[in-house]
Amino acid sequence: MPEPVLSLDHVSKSFGMTHALSDVSMDLHAGEVHAIVGENGAGKSTMIKIMTGIHQPSSGAVRIDGDAVTLAGPQTARDRGVVAIYQEPMVFPDLDVAENIFISSTKEGWFQNRRDLRRKAHALIDRIGMALDVDQVASGLTLAEQQAVEIARALSQDVRVLIMDEPTAALSAHEAAQLRRVARTLAEEGVSVVYISHRLEEVFEIADRVTVIRDGQHISTRPIDETTPDGMIAEMVGREVGNYFEKAPTTATPEVLLGVRDLTLDGTYENISFDLHRGEVLCMAGLIGARRTDVALSLFGIAPATGGTVTYKGAEVRLTTPRQAMDLGIAYVSEDRRKLGLAMEMPIRDNVTLATLSRYQSRAGIIDRAAEAETAEAYRQRLNIRTPDVEIDVGMLSGGNQQKVMLAKWLNMEPELLIFDEPTRGIDIGAKAEVHDLIRDFAAKGGAVLVISSDLPEVLAMGDRILVMREGVQMGILDAADADQEKVMALATGQVRSTAPDAREGEPA
Missing domain, CATH: 3.40.50.300 (P-loop containing nucleotide triphosphate hydrolases)
Structure with a gap:
């Protein structure tokens, strides 16, 4: 194959005693969709941050066109054509589509010629094949349209590597299909698209190659037609997992x-x-x-x-x-665990008892911390929340484990x-299977x-x-x-x- 656009060459990254990545190597080529899969906490986010200059590797090198480079920050990465978009779009709600697309432009005076701005925005929107009014204020856009604006913004910066991190997590099936078509079109135009998703059906639909990482280590990279869903899941979690979409008896x-x-x-x-x-x-x-x-x-x-x-x-x-x-x-487990579900800066112990705090309070208003910890520890074990203790802040957990803490909070209320x-x-495949089992178990118990x-x-x-x-x-x-x-x-x-x-x-x- 031709020289990779971007490579990770034996990259490791540590945060104190925590090894987020260990000796990871991976090549990204122009014109391909390269999927990266792994459980929450496997190291995917750290890989993205190294590729986009947010983190520097502890050892190893990032190479662009074969040359080792130092990406000192996101702007340096963007200047080299490496851009990431995330599942929560980052648009300016009070600006219109055209202004959002060119908000990162370093060309002086771009905002002074409105007609030229609109013309260039139209061209970028047409390129990705989405029907958008470039004069519409961003606050009125759907999530899929906001993602399209972010992609157009990346294209305005001559993107060579577009990293899409869980881009369809909050989208409907129809909108997700639209976004996948955009990713495929960009790859056909020569962009290297990195696609990160927990939805394996998306990976098999869109990817040319897939890389599996687990516990910060590179497990495999192979063409998508040389792998199977069961094989991929086994590599991701390090064990065989039953069909998490298998129909359970009523x-x-x-x-x-x-x-x-x-x-x-x-x-x-x-x-x-x-x-x-x-x-x-x-x-x-x-x-x-x-x-x-x-x-x-x-x-x-x-x-x-x-x-x-x-x-x-x-x-x-x-x-x-x-x-x-x-x-x-009646208990309600919100879709937005950060805003409506959990107190991220509080420990697991406090979050688990948040909806039932009166149980742990004396008449004088003093909280029985030992009783709280005992309850939280019981749920930690019951729901397999992967953390050494319940005093760790929830914000430090992976998405799947945060979801389990939120479920524990409401199960502790003993709802019907x-x-x-x-x-x-x-959340990842292993956590998804566990959440499904917890829901079925709750129903089976009445x-x-x-x-x-x-x-x-x-x-x-x-x-x-x-x-x-x-x-x-x-x-x-x-x-x-x-x-x-x-x-x-x-x-x-x-x-x-x-x-x-x-x-x-x-x-x-």
Whole structure:
């Protein structure tokens, strides 16, 4: 093959006594999509930071076009054509698309010629094949459109290596497919695309080669057609992992725990109706903007509904505050663990007991730290939270372990209804399998679970039934035995709307 555009040559990186990378070598070539996979904490983020100049290697070298280089910072890397975009787009919400694209331009006076700016922005947007109005303010863009703006910004800087770190983690299936097409197009134009994703189906769709790293070490690099999902997973986790999308037998019972009829929040969603049984996992599917999370927020009392009825254990309830929902035995595991789920600068111990703090408080208001630690340690072992002790700040954990801490916080409340929003967003294969097992175990013990997920294989595997929404409207409820990706997407995109009664209650779909 020709000279690599960028290489890691026996690179190691240590932070004190922690070895993040150990003797890692990898080549990136022009015109290819090179996927990097590994568990959370495997060293992927450290690799990215070394390639983009945020970190310097402790030993080894970064080479561009065969020559060893020192990337003193992100600007130095950008000047050499190495740019990264991340799962959370970094756009300026009050600037328009064109201004965001050229915000990193070092050319003086670019902002003075508005017509020239718009023309160049149009050319870049056309190049990546996304329909965007360059005059639109960024605050009104979808996540997929924000990602497109970031890619256009990278192209404006003559990108040679584009690193895409979990770019589709927060996107719907349709938007993720759009972004993958953009990545493929850029590779065909000669850009070296580095694609990092926990969604293995994406890796097999888009990648030319794949590198597996585990515990900071390079495990393998091979053409994608010479590997298999099972083989890749085994290399990632160091052990055989069962099919984490394998359909589990239902544990649903006839007893209705939650009944929802014509639930409406003016201007957001309308006429949502379903029953949720003990032992059942009901999944909510839909594209970004379907308003599934808004329904969950109403059921947890954060955004009270303006119409319809909710019954819980046979009695009608009006959910107006989270505390009211919690007192009933309803828990909500947010999709945004950093903003709404966890206190990142607090230890695991404090986070696990945060929703149940009164249990550990004396009449004088003194917290029993020993009892908190005992509870947190029990959950550390039960949920396999990978950390030596519960006094470590949650922000120091990998994404998968943070997700488990957030789940422990709510399980400690001993809920009967668990609302789980994007349960495996941004976590690795091993942690994903463990979270699936925890959800199934909760249902099997008599709980009920409402799962919101943009991952269709996950929806089809986890759900006993699947409620599909589109733009705040309930499009239908599918029994898992009769559902497939095509049927779910047909409902989610509005191609069809189910008129058949729900398989269990005879309620209108």
